[in-house]
Amino acid sequence: MRVMVLVKATTDSEAGTMPSTELLEAMGKFNEELVNADIMQAGEGLHPSAKGKRVAFDGPNRTVIDGPFAATGELVAGFWLWQVKDMAEAVEWVKRCPNPMLGPSEIEIRPVFEAADFGDALTPEVAKLEDRLREKIARR
Numbered sequence: 001m002r003v004m005v006l007v008k009a010t011t012d013s014e015a016g017t018m019p020s021t022e023l024l025e026a027m028g029k030f031n032e033e034l035v036n037a038d039i040m041q042a043g044e045g046l047h048p049s050a051k052g053k054r055v056a057f058d059g060p061n062r063t064v065i066d067g068p069f070a071a072t073g074e075l076v077a078g079f080w081l082w083q084v085k086d087m088a089e090a091v092e093w094v095k096r097c098p099n100p101m102l103g104p105s106e107i108e109i110r111p112v113f114e115a116a117d118f119g120d121a122l123t124p125e126v127a128k129l130e131d132r133l134r135e136k137i138a139r140r
Helices: 021-036 088-098 115-119 124-138
Strands: 002-008 040-045 055-058 061-066 076-083 109-113
Touching: 002 040, 002 088, 021 040, 021 088, 088 109, 115 124
Parallel strands: none
Antiparallel strands: 002 076, 002 109, 040 076, 055 061
16 A cells, blocks of 8 residues: 655744754665665655645635645645555554654654545546556656
8 A cells, every 4th residue: 555654844844944964864764764675655855834835726716825824733844655565564664763853743644545446436548547647657
């Protein structure tokens, strides 16, 4: 199963406080373990929400909202995409992760939808389109 592992933002990450060399080294070693175990498919840190934008949808209307965004604890400061056998394996890997922030922090794990999850709504035509797009991305 694939999971998105979300590093939740903190007041420090939203203020743009950069990690120490020690934390960068520890996270680098952890990422290397993930890669060597064929778990990690992607992963990146994100700039604070002050540098971001949101687009709100209401029917045909689109409204652009500039950051920063409220509710720091609900924001994402970084992410990984992992391939694991089950949620229990993902939890065990997260428990091994160095604390990604200076103080208390949280990491959220969410399953990624797979084609089978969509049932009859995923027609053969839509499945072929998805396959073509994934192949194109993989060639980059």
